[in-house]
Amino acid sequence: MSLYDVVIRDGTVVSTSGSRRADVGVRNGRVAAVSADGLIKPGQFSVDGPVAADVIDARGKLVFPGLIDAHTHFGLTSGDTATSDDFHSGTIAAACGGVTTVIDFVTPAPGGTVAAALAERLREASRAVIDYGFHGVLIEPAAVGEVPGLIGQGVTSFKLYMAYKARGLMAGDGTLAGALEAARRSGGLIGVHAEDNEMVDAATAALARAGHTAMPFFAAARPAQAERAAIARACRQAEQAGTALHVFHLSTAAGLEEIREARLRGLLVWAETCPHYLTFTDEVCARPDGYRFAMNPPLRKQADVDALWDGLAEGEIQTVASDHCPFPLAAKARGAASFLDVPAGVGGTELILTVLLSEGVAKGRLSLERLAQVTSANPAALFGLYAEKGRLGPGADADLVIVDPDAEWTVTPGELHSQGDHTPYEGLKARGRVVVTMAKGQVVYRDGAFVGEAGAGHYLPRAKAREVHQVQSAG
Numbered sequence: 055m056s057l058y059d060v061v062i063r064d065g066t067v068v069s070t071s072g073s074r075r076a077d078v079g080v081r082n083g084r085v086a087a088v089s090a091d092g093l094i095k096p097g098q099f100s101v102d103g104p105v106a107a108d109v110i111d112a113r114g115k116l117v118f119p120g121l122i123d124a125h126t127h128f129g130l131t132s133g134d135t136a137t138s139d140d141f142h143s144g145t146i147a148a149a150c151g152g153v154t155t156v157i158d159f160v161t162p163a164p165g166g167t168v169a170a171a172l173a174e175r176l177r178e179a180s181r182a183v184i185d186y187g188f189h190g191v192l193i194e195p196a197a198v199g200e201v202p203g204l205i206g207q208g209v210t211s212f213k214l215y216m217a218y219k220a221r222g223l224m225a226g227d228g229t230l231a232g233a234l235e236a237a238r239r240s241g242g243l244i245g246v247h248a249e250d251n252e253m254v255d256a257a258t259a260a261l262a263r264a265g266h267t268a269m270p271f272f273a274a275a276r277p278a279q280a281e282r283a284a285i286a287r288a289c290r291q292a293e294q295a296g297t298a299l300h301v302f303h304l305s306t307a308a309g310l311e312e313i314r315e316a317r318l319r320g321l322l323v324w325a326e327t328c329p330h331y332l333t334f335t336d337e338v339c340a341r342p343d344g345y346r347f348a349m350n351p352p353l354r355k356q357a358d359v360d361a362l363w364d365g366l367a368e369g370e371i372q373t374v375a376s377d378h379c380p381f382p383l384a385a386k387a388r389g390a391a392s393f394l395d396v397p398a399g400v401g402g403t404e405l406i407l408t409v410l411l412s413e414g415v416a417k418g419r420l421s422l423e424r425l426a427q428v429t430s431a432n433p434a435a436l437f438g439l440y441a442e443k444g445r446l447g448p449g450a451d452a453d454l455v456i457v458d459p460d461a462e463w464t465v466t467p468g469e470l471h472s473q474g475d476h477t478p479y480e481g482l483k484a485r486g487r488v489v490v491t492m493a494k495g496q497v498v499y500r501d502g503a504f505v506g507e508a509g510a511g512h513y514l515p516r517a518k519a520r521e522v523h524q525v526q527s528a529g
């Protein structure tokens with residue numbers, strides 16, 4: 055018997071508080087030791103065998119805590135179109151990008167309960183290759199009554215759509231008020247898809263009347279002020295209820311300003327942004343293949359991109375998640391005739407780390423420590439996964455990702471593991487590349503190949519998000 059199942063040797067271990075050369079010892083799926091002095095000395099043996107059964111040489115590499123992608127949409131159907139990834143292929147893609155935990159969504163069927171939908175989602179996720187949890191989607195006022203029961207099943211965070219009325223997904227202000235009150239009593243966390251439905255509908259209708267339904271008008275149909283207005287309304291409701299709020303996929307400087315103002319009034323409000331809002335502006339929608347860049351909220355202006363990077367660096371935005379929702383190119387291409395027909399959503403779970411390293415760290419817009427915070431430590435704390443997840447220290451799950459920080463490569467869809475047949479990041483000149491992903495002590499990705507197992511991921515019943523008060527807002 056060895057002392058460690060695996061030792062990751064001599065890498066630069068990145069945590070929220072700094073980076074240092076260290077060995078990481080893994081035993082029984084957990085981190086057993088992190089030592090700057092080295093865990094393996096020449097000629098050293100434990101009582102009855104070598105110190106480590108396996109050694110991974112991480113010299114010159116960075117070792118991050120595994121990413122928590124707290125926003126994926128595996129196996130989602132929009133109208134007559136299904137996303138390209140189910141829980142199996144989607145979690146493979148995630149794992150190959152250094153993600154070791156995902157949080158997806160459970161959306162009730164029309165007239166059904168969230169609890170019934172959860173049972174179905176758990177079946178769908180049985181072949182997941184990494185651990186997973188679910189946010190509950192609340193739509194009808196009656197769903198508020200399910201909140202305590204769902205929390206008991208480990209669904210401790212919730213999403214309410216402030217848009218998509220026509221698709222039957224929108225939660226009215228009454229549901230939002232009820233959900234916030236239920237969360238205050240029961241300890242859950244309420245999050246919003248913040249786009250004001252009426253403003254989006256009005257802008258879309260005006261463009262349609264003018265015959266402006268080509269992709270270059272896509273972003274104008276969902277204006278920045280619609281995001282700000284929805285954030286303002288949700289923040290005021292959270293203040294009234296006396297509880298915290300989470301804003302999913304923040305895309306604008308205006309929305310961030312609204313969050314800043316709410317914080318000055320004393321509200322605890324957390325914000326997530328996504329790799330695509332940090333990479334592209336709405337100018338790409340004017341390309342002949344602009345439909346490939348359709349997602350909601352839409353891509354914005356350069357000033358928004360810059361504000362999101364600043365917000366991430368300064369601690370005003372707490373998490374980065376992918377909103378992974380790839381639709382087949384053939385379906386996206388319907389947008390070439392009219393954006394009214396384009397399924398909104400893009401893939402990205404495999405490229406969160408690549409984008410943050412290439413567009414953030416390599417360009418001096420994000421520190422390594424802050425990267426670890428927004429991709430791992432913060433989502434773990436916000437969503438009730440700390441301290442098993444979100445850190446690389448003794449007792450934590452051995453979820454980690456080893457990165458070659460100097461590797462330069464160009465993103466092509468063929469190199470990705472998603473079942474999606476295209477990627478908006480095609481052609482991106484990347485700096486930094488995942489070489490190994492380990493989930494609960496098992497190597498699941500190594501040197502370009504997925505080597506994990508279907509069903510190795512387990513459902514994570516999450517703790518209440520009571521730790522929100524402890525989430526560090528400052529880098």
Ligand SMILES: [Zn+2]
Binds near residue numbers: 125127377
């Ligand atoms: Zn989403």
